Amino acid sequence: MMLIEETTVPTGALPVAFFKEHLRLGSGFSDAGLQDDLLESFLRSALAAIEGRTGKALIERTFSWSVTRWRDSGAQALPIAPVSAIVDVVLLDRLDNEAVVDANSYQLRPDMQRPILAAIGASLPPIGQSDTVRVRMLAGFGPEWSDLPADLRQAVLLLAAHYYEYRHEVQYDGGCMPFGVSALIERYRTMRLLGGGAA
Template sequence: MILIEDTSVPASALPVAQFKDHLRLGSGFADDGLQDGLLDGFLRTALAAIEARTGKALLERTFSWTVTRWRAADAQALPLAPVSAIVSLVLTDAGGGAVTVDADRYQLRPDIQRPVLAARGATLPPVPTGGSATVTMLAGFGPDWSDLPADLAQAVLLLAAHYYEYRHEMQYDGGCMPFGVSALIERHRTVRLGGGAA
Protein backbone atom coordinates (compact mmCIF):
# COMPACT_ATOMS: atom_id res chain seq x y z
CA MET A 1 0.00 0.00 0.00
CA ILE A 2 1.37 3.40 -1.00
CA LEU A 3 -0.34 6.71 -0.16
CA ILE A 4 0.96 9.80 -1.96
CA GLU A 5 -0.08 13.42 -1.48
CA ASP A 6 -0.50 14.62 -5.07
CA THR A 7 -1.14 18.27 -4.25
CA SER A 8 0.17 20.20 -1.26
CA VAL A 9 -1.57 22.70 0.98
CA PRO A 10 -1.22 26.15 -0.64
CA ALA A 11 0.44 28.83 1.48
CA SER A 12 -2.71 30.98 1.17
CA ALA A 13 -4.70 28.35 3.12
CA LEU A 14 -2.42 28.48 6.16
CA PRO A 15 -3.35 30.92 8.96
CA VAL A 16 0.06 32.61 9.33
CA ALA A 17 -1.45 35.90 10.59
CA GLN A 18 -3.64 34.03 13.08
CA PHE A 19 -0.61 32.03 14.20
CA LYS A 20 1.32 35.25 14.80
CA ASP A 21 -1.53 36.46 17.01
CA HIS A 22 -1.59 33.11 18.80
CA LEU A 23 2.15 33.44 19.53
CA ARG A 24 1.63 37.07 20.61
CA LEU A 25 4.54 38.18 18.48
CA GLY A 26 5.49 41.81 18.86
CA SER A 27 3.05 44.34 17.45
CA GLY A 28 3.52 47.97 16.59
CA PHE A 29 6.47 47.20 14.37
CA ALA A 30 6.61 47.06 10.61
CA ASP A 31 5.33 43.68 9.46
CA ASP A 32 8.07 42.75 7.02
CA GLY A 33 7.08 39.09 6.97
CA LEU A 34 10.57 38.11 8.08
CA GLN A 35 9.34 35.07 10.04
CA ASP A 36 6.52 34.06 7.70
CA GLY A 37 8.52 31.23 6.12
CA LEU A 38 9.46 29.87 9.54
CA LEU A 39 5.87 30.07 10.80
CA ASP A 40 4.60 28.43 7.60
CA GLY A 41 7.00 25.55 8.23
CA PHE A 42 5.82 25.02 11.82
CA LEU A 43 2.18 25.09 10.72
CA ARG A 44 2.84 22.51 7.99
CA THR A 45 4.74 20.28 10.43
CA ALA A 46 1.94 20.47 13.02
CA LEU A 47 -0.66 19.82 10.31
CA ALA A 48 1.22 16.71 9.16
CA ALA A 49 1.63 15.39 12.72
CA ILE A 50 -2.07 15.77 13.51
CA GLU A 51 -3.09 14.23 10.18
CA ALA A 52 -0.86 11.24 10.95
CA ARG A 53 -2.35 10.82 14.44
CA THR A 54 -5.97 11.15 13.36
CA GLY A 55 -5.99 9.56 9.91
CA LYS A 56 -7.70 12.74 8.65
CA ALA A 57 -6.73 15.05 5.82
CA LEU A 58 -7.37 18.48 7.32
CA LEU A 59 -7.07 20.83 4.34
CA GLU A 60 -8.45 19.60 1.03
CA ARG A 61 -6.09 18.18 -1.57
CA THR A 62 -5.71 15.13 -3.81
CA PHE A 63 -4.09 11.87 -2.79
CA SER A 64 -3.23 8.71 -4.74
CA TRP A 65 -3.48 5.36 -2.99
CA THR A 66 -2.04 2.25 -4.62
CA VAL A 67 -2.84 -1.31 -3.50
CA THR A 68 -2.07 -4.77 -4.89
CA ARG A 69 -5.37 -6.32 -3.77
CA TRP A 70 -8.74 -5.37 -2.29
CA ARG A 71 -9.47 -6.42 1.30
CA ALA A 72 -12.99 -7.48 0.24
CA ALA A 73 -14.42 -8.14 -3.21
CA ASP A 74 -17.27 -5.61 -2.95
CA ALA A 75 -15.80 -2.76 -0.86
CA GLN A 76 -12.52 -1.27 0.28
CA ALA A 77 -12.06 1.13 3.20
CA LEU A 78 -9.96 4.14 2.25
CA PRO A 79 -6.87 5.08 4.30
CA LEU A 80 -7.92 8.60 5.24
CA ALA A 81 -10.99 10.76 5.75
CA PRO A 82 -13.02 12.75 4.98
CA VAL A 83 -13.10 11.95 1.26
CA SER A 84 -15.41 14.13 -0.85
CA ALA A 85 -14.79 12.54 -4.27
CA ILE A 86 -13.10 9.69 -6.07
CA VAL A 87 -11.25 11.34 -8.94
CA SER A 88 -10.24 8.11 -10.69
CA LEU A 89 -9.59 4.40 -10.33
CA VAL A 90 -6.78 3.03 -12.50
CA LEU A 91 -5.86 -0.64 -12.83
CA THR A 92 -2.28 -1.40 -13.87
CA ASP A 93 -1.24 -4.86 -15.04
CA ALA A 94 2.10 -6.61 -14.40
CA GLY A 95 3.48 -5.23 -17.66
CA GLY A 96 2.66 -1.63 -16.78
CA GLY A 97 -0.42 -1.28 -18.97
CA ALA A 98 -2.97 0.99 -17.30
CA VAL A 99 -6.75 1.13 -17.72
CA THR A 100 -9.02 3.79 -16.18
CA VAL A 101 -12.16 2.18 -14.77
CA ASP A 102 -15.53 3.73 -15.67
CA ALA A 103 -16.93 5.68 -12.72
CA ASP A 104 -20.26 3.87 -13.00
CA ARG A 105 -18.58 0.67 -11.72
CA TYR A 106 -17.81 2.06 -8.25
CA GLN A 107 -19.03 4.64 -5.76
CA LEU A 108 -17.85 6.52 -2.70
CA ARG A 109 -19.60 5.80 0.58
CA PRO A 110 -18.69 8.91 2.59
CA ASP A 111 -17.93 8.55 6.29
CA ILE A 112 -16.18 10.90 8.70
CA GLN A 113 -14.03 8.04 10.04
CA ARG A 114 -13.76 5.34 7.35
CA PRO A 115 -15.00 6.24 3.87
CA VAL A 116 -15.35 3.29 1.52
CA LEU A 117 -14.82 2.65 -2.17
CA ALA A 118 -17.77 0.35 -2.96
CA ALA A 119 -18.83 -1.64 -5.99
CA ARG A 120 -21.96 -0.54 -7.85
CA GLY A 121 -22.48 -4.16 -8.86
CA ALA A 122 -21.48 -7.36 -7.10
CA THR A 123 -17.75 -6.69 -6.98
CA LEU A 124 -15.11 -4.02 -7.45
CA PRO A 125 -13.08 -4.34 -10.67
CA PRO A 126 -10.48 -7.04 -9.90
CA VAL A 127 -6.86 -5.98 -9.43
CA PRO A 128 -4.76 -7.63 -12.17
CA THR A 129 -2.47 -10.45 -11.04
CA GLY A 130 0.95 -8.96 -10.34
CA GLY A 131 -0.49 -5.49 -10.90
CA SER A 132 -2.10 -2.77 -8.81
CA ALA A 133 -5.07 -0.45 -8.40
CA THR A 134 -4.59 3.27 -7.86
CA VAL A 135 -7.41 5.30 -6.33
CA THR A 136 -7.07 9.07 -6.69
CA MET A 137 -9.28 10.92 -4.22
CA LEU A 138 -10.09 14.42 -3.04
CA ALA A 139 -9.79 14.44 0.76
CA GLY A 140 -10.03 17.06 3.48
CA PHE A 141 -12.57 19.13 5.38
CA GLY A 142 -12.34 21.91 2.80
CA PRO A 143 -9.89 24.20 0.99
CA ASP A 144 -9.90 26.98 3.62
CA TRP A 145 -8.73 27.09 7.21
CA SER A 146 -12.26 28.08 8.27
CA ASP A 147 -13.51 24.68 7.00
CA LEU A 148 -11.70 22.82 9.78
CA PRO A 149 -13.54 21.78 12.94
CA ALA A 150 -12.63 24.26 15.69
CA ASP A 151 -10.89 21.68 17.87
CA LEU A 152 -8.61 20.47 15.07
CA ALA A 153 -7.74 24.04 14.03
CA GLN A 154 -6.88 24.86 17.65
CA ALA A 155 -4.81 21.68 17.97
CA VAL A 156 -2.71 22.66 14.93
CA LEU A 157 -2.06 26.13 16.38
CA LEU A 158 -1.13 24.68 19.79
CA LEU A 159 1.22 22.09 18.33
CA ALA A 160 2.82 24.59 15.95
CA ALA A 161 3.34 26.95 18.92
CA HIS A 162 4.92 24.08 20.86
CA TYR A 163 7.32 23.42 17.97
CA TYR A 164 8.07 27.15 17.74
CA GLU A 165 8.77 27.55 21.47
CA TYR A 166 11.03 24.48 21.61
CA ARG A 167 12.68 24.88 18.21
CA HIS A 168 16.18 24.95 19.76
CA GLU A 169 15.55 21.97 22.04
CA MET A 170 17.69 19.02 20.98
CA GLN A 171 16.84 16.53 23.74
CA TYR A 172 14.55 13.67 22.76
CA ASP A 173 11.29 13.80 24.75
CA GLY A 174 9.77 10.53 23.57
CA GLY A 175 7.82 12.11 20.72
CA CYS A 176 4.74 12.75 22.82
CA MET A 177 2.27 15.46 21.88
CA PRO A 178 1.40 18.05 24.51
CA PHE A 179 -1.62 16.96 26.56
CA GLY A 180 -3.83 19.81 25.32
CA VAL A 181 -3.24 18.78 21.71
CA SER A 182 -3.90 15.10 22.45
CA ALA A 183 -7.15 15.98 24.22
CA LEU A 184 -8.35 18.07 21.29
CA ILE A 185 -7.69 15.42 18.64
CA GLU A 186 -8.83 12.36 20.62
CA ARG A 187 -12.41 12.27 19.31
CA HIS A 188 -11.13 12.43 15.73
CA ARG A 189 -8.81 9.43 16.02
CA THR A 190 -9.86 6.31 14.15
CA VAL A 191 -9.92 2.94 15.86
CA ARG A 192 -8.64 0.52 13.22
CA LEU A 193 -9.67 -3.10 13.53
CA GLY A 194 -9.23 -5.88 11.01
CA GLY A 195 -6.27 -4.30 9.23
CA GLY A 196 -8.37 -1.63 7.47
CA ALA A 197 -11.02 -3.91 6.10
CA ALA A 198 -14.31 -2.31 5.09
Protein backbone atom coordinates in the same frame (compact mmCIF):
# COMPACT_ATOMS: atom_id res chain seq x y z
CA MET B 1 -0.15 -0.48 -0.35
CA MET B 2 1.08 3.09 -0.76
CA LEU B 3 -0.59 6.45 -0.08
CA ILE B 4 0.90 9.46 -1.89
CA GLU B 5 0.03 13.12 -1.41
CA GLU B 6 -0.23 14.42 -4.98
CA THR B 7 -0.92 18.07 -4.15
CA THR B 8 0.32 20.04 -1.16
CA VAL B 9 -1.43 22.48 1.12
CA PRO B 10 -1.26 25.88 -0.62
CA THR B 11 0.44 28.66 1.33
CA GLY B 12 -2.70 30.78 1.06
CA ALA B 13 -4.66 28.20 3.06
CA LEU B 14 -2.30 28.47 6.05
CA PRO B 15 -3.30 30.97 8.78
CA VAL B 16 0.11 32.64 9.14
CA ALA B 17 -1.34 36.02 10.20
CA PHE B 18 -3.66 34.36 12.71
CA PHE B 19 -0.76 32.29 14.03
CA LYS B 20 1.21 35.52 14.61
CA GLU B 21 -1.69 36.81 16.71
CA HIS B 22 -1.80 33.50 18.57
CA LEU B 23 1.88 33.99 19.39
CA ARG B 24 1.24 37.68 20.22
CA LEU B 25 3.45 38.82 17.36
CA GLY B 26 0.70 40.72 15.64
CA SER B 27 1.92 44.21 16.50
CA GLY B 28 5.07 46.06 17.45
CA PHE B 29 7.31 44.35 14.90
CA SER B 30 8.26 46.44 11.90
CA ASP B 31 9.96 43.37 10.37
CA ALA B 32 7.21 40.91 11.29
CA GLY B 33 7.14 39.52 7.76
CA LEU B 34 10.65 38.16 8.20
CA GLN B 35 9.30 35.30 10.30
CA ASP B 36 6.55 34.28 7.88
CA ASP B 37 8.52 31.41 6.32
CA LEU B 38 9.46 30.09 9.77
CA LEU B 39 5.89 30.31 11.03
CA GLU B 40 4.61 28.60 7.87
CA SER B 41 7.04 25.71 8.41
CA PHE B 42 5.78 25.21 11.97
CA LEU B 43 2.17 25.25 10.78
CA ARG B 44 2.96 22.66 8.08
CA SER B 45 4.77 20.48 10.64
CA ALA B 46 1.83 20.70 13.05
CA LEU B 47 -0.64 19.84 10.28
CA ALA B 48 1.44 16.82 9.25
CA ALA B 49 1.82 15.58 12.83
CA ILE B 50 -1.90 15.83 13.56
CA GLU B 51 -2.79 14.19 10.25
CA GLY B 52 -0.42 11.36 11.11
CA ARG B 53 -2.00 10.85 14.53
CA THR B 54 -5.61 11.03 13.35
CA GLY B 55 -5.53 9.53 9.85
CA LYS B 56 -7.41 12.62 8.68
CA ALA B 57 -6.49 15.04 5.91
CA LEU B 58 -7.09 18.51 7.32
CA ILE B 59 -6.76 20.87 4.35
CA GLU B 60 -8.25 19.45 1.14
CA ARG B 61 -5.89 18.03 -1.48
CA THR B 62 -5.49 15.10 -3.86
CA PHE B 63 -4.09 11.74 -2.76
CA SER B 64 -3.42 8.55 -4.69
CA TRP B 65 -3.55 5.12 -3.10
CA SER B 66 -2.16 2.00 -4.74
CA VAL B 67 -3.00 -1.59 -3.76
CA THR B 68 -2.39 -5.02 -5.25
CA ARG B 69 -5.58 -6.62 -3.93
CA TRP B 70 -8.94 -5.64 -2.43
CA ARG B 71 -9.63 -6.71 1.15
CA ASP B 72 -13.24 -7.29 0.11
CA SER B 73 -14.30 -7.53 -3.53
CA GLY B 74 -17.51 -5.61 -2.87
CA ALA B 75 -16.22 -2.70 -0.78
CA GLN B 76 -12.82 -1.32 0.18
CA ALA B 77 -12.11 1.01 3.12
CA LEU B 78 -9.95 3.97 2.13
CA PRO B 79 -6.85 4.83 4.19
CA ILE B 80 -7.65 8.49 4.83
CA ALA B 81 -10.70 10.59 5.70
CA PRO B 82 -12.76 12.59 5.07
CA VAL B 83 -12.97 11.87 1.33
CA SER B 84 -15.26 14.13 -0.70
CA ALA B 85 -14.74 12.63 -4.17
CA ILE B 86 -13.11 9.79 -6.06
CA VAL B 87 -11.16 11.38 -8.93
CA ASP B 88 -10.55 8.10 -10.76
CA VAL B 89 -9.74 4.42 -10.36
CA VAL B 90 -7.06 3.06 -12.68
CA LEU B 91 -5.79 -0.49 -13.21
CA LEU B 92 -2.06 -0.78 -14.02
CA ASP B 93 -0.45 -3.91 -15.36
CA ARG B 94 3.16 -4.95 -14.72
CA LEU B 95 4.29 -2.74 -17.66
CA ASP B 96 2.43 0.26 -16.18
CA ASN B 97 -0.17 0.29 -18.95
CA GLU B 98 -3.24 2.06 -17.59
CA ALA B 99 -6.92 1.17 -17.92
CA VAL B 100 -9.38 3.63 -16.39
CA VAL B 101 -12.24 1.92 -14.58
CA ASP B 102 -15.75 3.05 -15.54
CA ALA B 103 -16.92 5.51 -12.88
CA ASN B 104 -20.41 3.97 -13.05
CA SER B 105 -19.06 0.72 -11.58
CA TYR B 106 -18.21 2.15 -8.15
CA GLN B 107 -19.32 4.78 -5.66
CA LEU B 108 -17.97 6.63 -2.65
CA ARG B 109 -19.64 6.03 0.70
CA PRO B 110 -18.48 9.06 2.75
CA ASP B 111 -17.65 8.52 6.39
CA MET B 112 -15.65 10.56 8.90
CA GLN B 113 -13.69 7.50 10.08
CA ARG B 114 -13.71 4.94 7.26
CA PRO B 115 -14.89 6.16 3.83
CA ILE B 116 -15.61 3.26 1.49
CA LEU B 117 -15.06 2.64 -2.20
CA ALA B 118 -18.04 0.40 -2.93
CA ALA B 119 -18.97 -1.60 -6.01
CA ILE B 120 -22.13 -0.78 -7.91
CA GLY B 121 -23.10 -4.31 -8.75
CA ALA B 122 -21.40 -7.54 -7.78
CA SER B 123 -17.80 -6.48 -7.17
CA LEU B 124 -15.03 -3.96 -7.66
CA PRO B 125 -12.90 -4.52 -10.79
CA PRO B 126 -10.68 -7.58 -10.41
CA ILE B 127 -6.95 -6.99 -9.94
CA GLY B 128 -4.67 -9.39 -11.83
CA GLN B 129 -1.94 -11.30 -10.03
CA SER B 130 0.80 -8.88 -11.15
CA ASP B 131 -1.42 -5.79 -11.45
CA THR B 132 -2.05 -2.77 -9.24
CA VAL B 133 -5.03 -0.50 -8.80
CA ARG B 134 -4.58 3.23 -8.15
CA VAL B 135 -7.38 5.19 -6.51
CA ARG B 136 -7.10 8.97 -6.68
CA MET B 137 -9.27 10.87 -4.23
CA LEU B 138 -9.95 14.36 -2.93
CA ALA B 139 -9.57 14.29 0.86
CA GLY B 140 -9.80 16.93 3.57
CA PHE B 141 -12.34 19.01 5.46
CA GLY B 142 -12.19 21.72 2.79
CA PRO B 143 -9.78 23.96 0.89
CA GLU B 144 -9.72 26.76 3.48
CA TRP B 145 -8.48 26.98 7.08
CA SER B 146 -12.00 27.98 8.14
CA ASP B 147 -13.34 24.62 6.86
CA LEU B 148 -11.61 22.77 9.71
CA PRO B 149 -13.59 22.07 12.88
CA ALA B 150 -12.73 24.55 15.63
CA ASP B 151 -11.04 21.97 17.86
CA LEU B 152 -8.70 20.85 15.06
CA ARG B 153 -7.82 24.46 14.24
CA GLN B 154 -6.97 25.01 17.90
CA ALA B 155 -4.90 21.81 18.03
CA VAL B 156 -2.83 22.88 15.02
CA LEU B 157 -2.18 26.32 16.52
CA LEU B 158 -1.23 24.86 19.91
CA LEU B 159 1.16 22.33 18.38
CA ALA B 160 2.70 24.87 16.02
CA ALA B 161 3.19 27.23 18.98
CA HIS B 162 4.82 24.38 20.91
CA TYR B 163 7.24 23.81 18.02
CA TYR B 164 7.94 27.55 17.89
CA GLU B 165 8.58 27.87 21.64
CA TYR B 166 10.89 24.84 21.75
CA ARG B 167 12.56 25.33 18.35
CA HIS B 168 16.04 25.38 19.92
CA GLU B 169 15.55 22.22 21.97
CA VAL B 170 17.64 19.28 20.77
CA GLN B 171 16.79 16.69 23.41
CA TYR B 172 14.49 13.90 22.18
CA ASP B 173 11.20 13.90 24.10
CA GLY B 174 9.80 10.62 22.80
CA GLY B 175 7.56 12.30 20.22
CA CYS B 176 4.77 12.96 22.72
CA MET B 177 2.30 15.69 21.90
CA PRO B 178 1.36 18.30 24.50
CA PHE B 179 -1.63 17.10 26.54
CA GLY B 180 -3.92 19.87 25.27
CA VAL B 181 -3.28 18.86 21.66
CA SER B 182 -3.82 15.16 22.40
CA ALA B 183 -7.12 15.92 24.14
CA LEU B 184 -8.36 18.01 21.21
CA ILE B 185 -7.59 15.41 18.54
CA GLU B 186 -8.58 12.28 20.48
CA ARG B 187 -12.11 12.03 19.07
CA TYR B 188 -10.77 12.19 15.50
CA ARG B 189 -8.41 9.24 15.86
CA THR B 190 -9.41 6.18 13.88
CA MET B 191 -10.06 3.08 15.96
CA ARG B 192 -8.34 0.05 14.40
CA LEU B 193 -10.11 -3.19 15.25
CA LEU B 194 -9.50 -6.74 14.05
CA GLY B 195 -6.21 -5.92 12.35
CA GLY B 196 -7.55 -2.93 10.40
CA GLY B 197 -10.14 -4.85 8.40
CA ALA B 198 -12.14 -3.67 5.44
CA ALA B 199 -14.50 -1.55 7.49
